[in-house]
Amino acid sequence: MKKIQSLVIIVSLAIAASLTLQSANAEETFRHFVSFQFKEDTTEHQYMEIIGEFMELKNKIDTIVDIEWGTSENIEPLNDGFTHSFLVTFRNKEGLEVYLPHPEHKKFVELIKPRLEKVFVFDYTPRD
Secondary structure, eight states, X not given: OHHHHHHHHHHHXXXXXXXXXXXXXXXXXXXXXXXXXXXXXXXXXXHHHHHHHHHHHHHHOTTEEEEEEEEOXXXXXXXXXXXXXXXXXXXXXXXXXXXTTOHHHHHHHHHHGGGEXXXXXXXXXXXX
């Protein structure tokens, strides 16, 4: 009976250690924040095309979990001319590493590059 109890304890400890290790190695969500300042001659049609193409990247690059976007609604004049921002969420940092050189992302960059005055990028792992 003691052998069975000892075996149960050993197996339980092994399972607990395994679960703890798996939890420590769990993939962390990773975020890619991008803000654009467009050239003054950018038209409404060009804005809409750029937004549409950016949002479509979620359907073209499987490491993207979610994309959201918005335009500046700053009450304080601190947005430094940046008018449109996008937040791209990945399962982990490796997702961004797949995204950046992906042909669909490169195609998007070529579309937007002639319209950009400035771009700001900030990548991070969200914390509570």
